[in-house]
Structures are given as C-alpha cells and as structure tokens.
Amino acid sequence: MGRGSNSLAGDELAMWNNDRLIEEQIPRLRRYARALTGDAMRADDLVQDTLERAWTKFALWRPGSDLRAWMFTIMHNVFINQISSARAQQEYLPLEDDALEVAVEPAQEHALDMRDLIASLGQLSTEYREVLLLVGLEDLSYEEVAKVLNIPIGTVMSRLSRGRERLRKLMAGEAATPLRRVK
Amino acid sequence: MNEMTEHDLQAYVDGRLDAGRRQAVEAYLAANPGLAAKAAAYRRQNDAMHTAFDAIADEPVPARFRKPARATWPALSYAAMAGCLAVGLATGWMVREPAVSPAALAAARSPLTPVSFARQAAVAHAVFSPEVLHPVEVGADQEPHLVKWLSKRLGVDVRPPDLNPAGFQLIGGRLLPATSGPAAQFMYQDARGQRLTLYVRTHGPDTQETAFRYEKSDGVGVFYWIDRDLGYALSGDIDRARLLEVAKIVYQQLAG
Numbered sequence: 001m002g003r004g005s006n007s008l009a010g011d012e013l014a015m016w017n018n019d020r021l022i023e024e025q026i027p028r029l030r031r032y033a034r035a036l037t038g039d040a041m042r043a044d045d046l047v048q049d050t051l052e053r054a055w056t057k058f059a060l061w062r063p064g065s066d067l068r069a070w071m072f073t074i075m076h077n078v079f080i081n082q083i084s085s086a087r088a089q090q091e092y093l094p095l096e097d098d099a100l101e102v103a104v105e106p107a108q109e110h111a112l113d114m115r116d117l118i119a120s121l122g123q124l125s126t127e128y129r130e131v132l133l134l135v136g137l138e139d140l141s142y143e144e145v146a147k148v149l150n151i152p153i154g155t156v157m158s159r160l161s162r163g164r165e166r167l168r169k170l171m172a173g174e175a176a177t178p179l180r181r182v183k
Numbered sequence: 184m185n186e187m188t189e190h191d192l193q194a195y196v197d198g199r200l201d202a203g204r205r206q207a208v209e210a211y212l213a214a215n216p217g218l219a220a221k222a223a224a225y226r227r228q229n230d231a232m233h234t235a236f237d238a239i240a241d242e243p244v245p246a247r248f249r250k251p252a253r254a255t256w257p258a259l260s261y262a263a264m265a266g267c268l269a270v271g272l273a274t275g276w277m278v279r280e281p282a283v284s285p286a287a288l289a290a291a292r293s294p295l296t297p298v299s300f301a302r303q304a305a306v307a308h309a310v311f312s313p314e315v316l317h318p319v320e321v322g323a324d325q326e327p328h329l330v331k332w333l334s335k336r337l338g339v340d341v342r343p344p345d346l347n348p349a350g351f352q353l354i355g356g357r358l359l360p361a362t363s364g365p366a367a368q369f370m371y372q373d374a375r376g377q378r379l380t381l382y383v384r385t386h387g388p389d390t391q392e393t394a395f396r397y398e399k400s401d402g403v404g405v406f407y408w409i410d411r412d413l414g415y416a417l418s419g420d421i422d423r424a425r426l427l428e429v430a431k432i433v434y435q436q437l438a439g
Contacts, residue, residue: 026248031240035232041328044245045335051248117231135197136229137236142194161189164196168224 018058022051025071028138032072035133036079038122046082050075069140072148076130083126120170128163131156187211192218196225246320247332247358299362301398301405304382304416307359307368308403312378312420319355319370329356333367333383339412341383343369344436349429351379379419379426381433386414395434397423406430410437 029050033043053074061070121129134145142160146153187208194200195208212219311318321329323343330342336358343353351371359366359382366384386409395408404426407416415437417430 023244023249026244027240027242030242030244031236034239035236041331044247045331047248114231114235117228118235132228133232137232141199157190157193160193164193164225164228165221167228168221171224171228 019055021067022054022058022071025068026051028068029071029075032133032138033075035121035137036129038118046075046079049078049082053078066144069144069148072134072138072140072144073150076148079126116171117167120167123170124163124167128159128166131159132163132167135160187218192222193225196222196229300384300386300414301396301407301416302400303361303366303384304380304407304418305398305400305403305405307366307382308380308405308418311357311368312370312380312418318378320357322355323353325355326353333358336365337367337383337385339385341367341413343381344433346371346379346429346432349425349432350374351429354378377419377421379417379421379429382416382418384414385412395430397427399423408434410434413437 026047029047030043033046033050034040037043037046050071054071057074061067121132124132130149131145134140134148135142140148142153142156146156149156191200191204191208195205195212200208212222321332323329326343333356334340334342343356346353350373352373354370354372356367356369359368361384364385366382369381369383371379371381395406398405398407402420403418404421404423405416405418406426407414408430409415415433417426417433419426419429
C-alpha cells in the first residue's frame with residue numbers, strides 16, 4: 001500500500017510529536033477564544049485558524065521556549081486580522097444564557113458575578129479584554145502578555161489597570177463613558 | 184508603605200507579590216478602604232472568569248481540531264482502504280491509489296479527473312455510510328455550523344441540499360481529504376435507514392468534463408458532475424433510477 005507500510009519514518013515521527021505538543025494546547029486556546037469572542041462558533045473558528053497557522057509555522061517555534069505563549073501570540077494575530085477585516089469588535093456576542101451553559105453549577109454567589117462578567121466583558125474594547133483575560137484567566141505573566149500582544153510592559157500594566165476599573169464599573173452597573181482609544 | 188504603585192496593586196490582585204511586598208500592600212489597603220474594595224472587586228473578576236470559562240478547557244477536544252493531513256488522516260485512510268476491502272468494493276485501482284501525503288495535500292490543486300473523483304466519492308461512501316456510531320463529524324442538528332465550517336475549509340460556499348422531497352433526511356457531514364485538497368461529505372438517510380452521501384470538492388482550472396455521469400462499482404452507484412467551481416458526486420446503494428431522481432434534485436437546488 002505504498003507509503004502505508006513504511007510510514008512514521010524519522011521526519012514523520014517528529015512531525016507527529018510536534019502535532020501532539022500543539023494539540024496539548026487546544027483546551028486552553030479554546031477557553032481563551034471563547035472568553036475573547038463571546039461566541040462558541042466564532043471561538044472554535046479562531047482556534048481552527050490558529051492551529052492551522054501553528055502547524056505550518058511550527059518550525060519557527062524555538063524548542064524550550066514557552067509553546068503556550070507562542071500559540072497565544074498566533075491567536076492574537078489571527079484575531080486582530082479577523083476583527084480588522086470584519087469589524088467583529090462590534091459583533092462580540094455576550095451570549096448570556098448560552099454562555100452560562102458552560103458553567104458547571106456555579107456556587108450561588110459566583111453566578112451573579114459570572115452573569116455580569118460575561119455581559120460586561122463584551123462591552124470592553126478588545127485591547128482591554130485581551131489583557132484582562134491573558135492575566136486573569138490564562139495566568140500569563142505580565143512579561144508574557146507584553147510579548148504575546150507585542151506591546152511594552154508599561155502598556156500591559158496601564159491596560160490592566162484601566163480595563164479592570166472599567167470592568168468593575170460595568171459590572172457594578174455604573175454607566176461609564178466608552179473608552180475607545182487606549183494608549 | 185507610604186506609596187503603592189499601580190503595578191503593586193495589580194500584582195497584589197493577581198497574587199504575584201512576594202510575602203514582604205504583599206504585607207506592605209495589605210497594610211496600605213487597610214488604611215484605604217476605597218482602594219481595598221476595588222482590589223477585592225478585581226479579584227472577583229478573576230474568579231468569575233474562571234467560573235465562567237474553565238469548563239471549556241475541560242471539554243474533550245472536538246475532532247475538528249485534530250490535524251487533518253498528516254497525523255490523524257493517514258491512519259484513517261489506511262483503515263478506510265481496509266474497510267473498502269471488507270465491504271467488497273476493492274478493485275485493482277485502490278491498491279495503485281497512493282496514500283495521501285502531506286506534500287500532496289500542500290501542493291497546488293491538480294485538475295480533477297472525473298473518474299478518480301467518482302472513485303474517491305465511492306470509497307468515502309463505502310467507508311462512512313455503514314458507520315453506526317460516527318457516521319458524521321457534525322450532525323444535522325448543527326447545520327449552520329456544518330455549513331460554515333465546510334465552506335470555510337473548501338474555500339467556497341457549500342451547503343447540503345434538502346432531499347426531504349425524495350425521502351432522505353440530512354444526518355450531517357464531515358471533512359475529508361481528496362487527492363490534493365479538502366472535500367466535504369454530506370450524509371442522508373431515508374425512513375428505512377438507507378443512506379446516500381453527497382461528496383463535494385473543488386476542482387482544478389483545467390477540467391473540461393462537466394457532463395452528468397454515472398459509474399457503479401460493487402453495489403455503490405455514483406452520479407457525478409461538475410458545476411462551476413465544484414465537483415459533486417452522489418453515491419448510494421440504491422437503484423439507478425432512484426439515485427438519478429435524487430441527483431436531479433441535488434443539481435437543481437445547488438444550481439439555483
């Protein structure tokens with residue numbers, strides 16, 4: 001059967017292993033993508049595009065460096081391309097009831113916070129949402145976030161500070177003037 | 184601590200301060216209740232993010248995220264060939280058909296020859312239509328998702344025609360590799376459990392053959408044709424007249 005009998009020779013085995021490494025990142029990429037886009041289908045499309053790019057660019061990844069940060073970098077770039085082409089920023093869908101399905105019977109006091117959070121995240125601009133999620137949900141270091149988003153660490157900190165305050169006001173129901181532009 | 188930097192406050196929220204620094208921040212916050220309330224709210228934001236989204240990371244990884252060309256598919260395609268042998272569809276050409284290599288998939292799309300196209304469709308039908316547990320990757324209950332996904336992967340709009348007029352209901356679809364690119368397969372079933380598959384793929388620019396044609400091998404009949412930039416093949420283990428009737432419905436709907 002042609003290649004069937006002698007498959008998984010050296011190169012192919014290496015590729016297979018690389019693919020496995022990438023696959024291990026998928027659960028966290030999906031979590032981040034869902035929080036970032038607010039929509040299950042768009043999130044999985046974002047993950048798919050990220051994976052396709054990662055598979056083809058894997059040779060550029062430096063073994064020993066953090067693969068997860070590298071994958072988040074790719075996802076950020078794919079996402080930015082998507083929203084700049086589709087103005088998807090306005091299309092963030094705080095699915096509310098649908099999004100709540102992802103939670104596994106949260107404790108009562110968390111349920112309210114979560115409902116507010118999902119609705120409010122969608123009202124944050126992308127720049128703030130990314131930083132808040134990469135730090136608070138994905139637990140990346142501030143330095144890693146700076147690398148992933150390709151911005152100075154001072155900008156990471158100022159976005160974190162402003163984004164958290166804005167999210168706090170949104171969740172508290174305080175109408176704040178939209179912050180369209182960020183440094 | 185007389186002054187607390189913004190960095191200190193955020194790092195405190197994220198639990199990234201060493202013990203000495205943390206105690207200093209706590210002392211400062213104790214004297215500044217307004218700031219302390221904000222810090223507590225920021226921590227709740229982090230908690231709420233985890234509560235809302237952690238479950239997604241615990242879900243099993245959907246099959247669509249497995250690498251299609253290299254890692255998963257070759258194993259499946261050898262199994263697929265074995266499956267064809269098992270259902271008695273095997274003929275000489277299958278042995279000669281090379282396994283799909285990554286290089287072939289990455290290569291530019293070659294012109295589609297109708298005969299190989301019909302064979303690919305027949306093989307795909309023979310492999311997946313007897314499947315009980317996993318006949319499709321995405322079910323008809325998620326049809327909008329199925330359409331969006333397959334359209335995106337094929338690079339053109341593809342959608343399953345409505346074959347209810349002929350008594351066949353959509354079960355769902357899957358993505359498959361053709362010789363040099365992706366293909367889509369939609370599966371249908373009638374009230375008696377008889378299954379049809381519609382195989383769709385793009386074709387190369389040089390294709391001359393657009394006629395409606397029929398081929399049959401070992402019980403699987405295939406009607407196939409090319410319409411604009413897509414090749415279609417309808418496969419089924421039913422009599423030719425009925426298959427043709429369905430094929431006409433498909434053609435009319437997709438041309439319209």
